[in-house]
Amino acid sequence: xxxxxxxxxxxxxxxxxxxxxxxxxxxxxxxxxxxxxxxxxxxxxxxxxxxxxxxxxxxxxxxxxxxxxxxxxxxxxxxxxxxxxxxxxxxxxxxxxxxxxxxxxxxxxxxxxxxxxxxxxxxxxxxxxxxxxxxxxxxxxxxxxxxxxxxxxxxxxxxxxxxxxxxxxxxxxxxxxxxxxxxxxxxxxxxxxxxxxxxxxxxxxxxxxxxxxxxxxxxxxxxxxxxxxxxxxxxxxxxxxxxxxxxxxxxxxxxxxxxxxxxxxxxxxxxxxxxxxxxxxxxxxxxxxxxxxxxxxxxxxxxxxxxxxxxxxxxxxxxxxxxxxxxxxxxxxxxxxxxxxxxxxxxxxxxxxxxxxxxxxxxxxxxxxxxxxxxxxxxxxxxxxxxxxxxxxxxxxxxxxxxxxxxxxxxxxxxxxxxxxxxxxxxxxxxxxxxxxxxxxx
Numbered sequence: 001x002x003x004x005x006x007x008x009x010x011x012x013x014x015x016x017x018x019x020x021x022x023x024x025x026x027x028x029x030x031x032x033x034x035x036x037x038x039x040x041x042x043x044x045x046x047x048x049x050x051x052x053x054x055x056x057x058x059x060x061x062x063x064x065x066x067x068x069x070x071x072x073x074x075x076x077x078x079x080x081x082x083x084x085x086x087x088x089x090x091x092x093x094x095x096x097x098x099x100x101x102x103x104x105x106x107x108x109x110x111x112x113x114x115x116x117x118x119x120x121x122x123x124x125x126x127x128x129x130x131x132x133x134x135x136x137x138x139x140x141x142x143x144x145x146x147x148x149x150x151x152x153x154x155x156x157x158x159x160x161x162x163x164x165x166x167x168x169x170x171x172x173x174x175x176x177x178x179x180x181x182x183x184x185x186x187x188x189x190x191x192x193x194x195x196x197x198x199x200x201x202x203x204x205x206x207x208x209x210x211x212x213x214x215x216x217x218x219x220x221x222x223x224x225x226x227x228x229x230x231x232x233x234x235x236x237x238x239x240x241x242x243x244x245x246x247x248x249x250x251x252x253x254x255x256x257x258x259x260x261x262x263x264x265x266x267x268x269x270x271x272x273x274x275x276x277x278x279x280x281x282x283x284x285x286x287x288x289x290x291x292x293x294x295x296x297x298x299x300x301x302x303x304x305x306x307x308x309x310x311x312x313x314x315x316x317x318x319x320x321x322x323x324x325x326x327x328x329x330x331x332x333x334x335x336x337x338x339x340x341x342x343x344x345x346x347x348x349x350x351x352x353x354x355x356x357x358x359x360x361x362x363x364x365x366x367x368x369x370x371x372x373x374x375x376x377x378x379x380x381x382x383x384x385x386x387x388x389x390x391x392x393x394x395x396x397x398x399x400x401x402x403x404x405x406x407x408x409x410x411x412x413x414x415x416x417x418x419x420x421x422x423x424x425x426x427x428x429x430x431x432x433x434x435x436x437x438x439x440x441x442x
Contacts, residue, residue, distance in 0.1 A: 005156060008042045043134075043156045053355055053371040056362075063362070064397030066385050067370045092284055094268070095295035101302045102253065102268055112273035115280040116295060118287050120225050120254035120267040124151055126283040127187070127221050127250055127269070132157050137185040141173065143196055143344075143375035143382075145223070148189045160185065163378055164199070169232060169338030171199030175208055182216045190239075191223045193230065196375050196384040197344040198337025200232065210242035219275070222251045226340040228258035228309060231317045247272050250279070257341075259301045266290055266298040316341055316387070319394065323387040326398045330405045334385070341388040344372070348381035350408045358383050364407070365400040 003022055011017040012034045023031035056067055094116025103110035117123040132138060134156035140148050142161035152159050160181040164173040171194055182188065193200055213220050222239060239245055250271040256262035269279055323343055327334045334343040347357045354372035361367050372379030387394055
């Protein structure tokens with residue numbers, strides 16, 4: 001069990017950390033360096049940050065990565081030449097063209113309500129630095145992105161997780177649980193759509209969250225990273241349009257997932273001017289000036305017509321159906337994702353935890369999936385499978401996963417014909433073809 005902050009601080013400041021097993025583990029057996037660490041670093045959940053389950057990765061051309069956190073598809077900026085910027089740093093709040101485009105899409109003032117950040121992670125960090133003190137209560141759903149919990153914990157906030165479950169693509173929870181967690185809270189953190197489940201909120205749930213936020217005077221941070229990947233047409237109205245929410249809602253967007261441009265590291269914060277301003281001031285002290293060329297590329301992509309994205313969305317909807325069908329054929333029961341590009345898959349019925357499943361799958365079949373424990377306590381018996389991968393690798397990765405599942409059940413895999421994608425989409429190879437690599441090179 002990790003030592004509490006006061007114990008870590010005492011060991012560091014007195015020099016006794018050189019004898020601490022936790023300090024040795026966190027510093028790769030060189031605890032003499034602990035004395036240099038700030039209180040904020042000592043408060044950070046170093047064990048979780050260093051745990052491979054939090055950021056699973058694997059190298060090698062033979063690894064089928066079914067844990068991609070961002071998609072890969074053609075960008076509208078392909079072949080476009082950037083304008084050379086010889087005038088020094090960009091505007092501290094972001095390139096006007098990018099801020100104006102984001103503002104127009106959200107019906108906001110570009111000068112006071114949009115701030116460009118180094119990705120959505122930096123946007124969240126700016127919110128925490130602007131509004132959260134040590135001991136403040138931060139509420140979030142379980143499961144959710146591990147970065148939400150780790151970021152809040154590193155500021156010594158008290159995290160309150162509200163258990164959720166999936167029901168026909170909707171994220172459900174007990175209203176009493178959320179109401180209890182919201183009492184005395186400073187911030188509610190949401191991901192819409194949710195990662196890792198792909199769940200959306202029902203209209204009545206949005207209403208209830210807005211009511212609780214106003215009643216308890218809680219700020220609401222909404223990560224809209226996966227917002228473009230909504231497959232259902234009956235999506236509920238945004239929290240931003242609820243009465244009384246405009247002065248307590250801060251939203252973050254990013255180029256990583258929605259535009260497949262994670263290498264740009266461009267994101268943004270939007271909201272009430274008096275909420276965005278302190279976030280901007282904190283971000284400018286720690287990570288100012290997102291590179292101009294990256295912002296120019298981002299502006300170009302965001303300005304592209306939305307109908308250019310329609311074929312990509314249809315392709316991902318097809319991959320969603322195909323992945324769910326394949327997983328069900330294996331005898332697994334993934335939650336139906338209404339949005340995003342992940343499947344949340346329970347594996348307890350196979351007699352292993354999510355972590356054991358992921359580790360053995362990588363070791364035995366060279367397939368990488370995300371251990372569910374990284375997304376919260378309720379995820380210990382789950383894994384996250386991403387279908388944001390090329391068709392051939394998706395087929396091969398799922399075939400290897402199927403062989404692994406049958407191994408866990410103690411019986412050989414039996415081919416049962418082929419699973420088809422919806423009409424007019426990429427065809428699935430026959431059972432014989434599935435046994436062969438679906439690609440010749442990386």
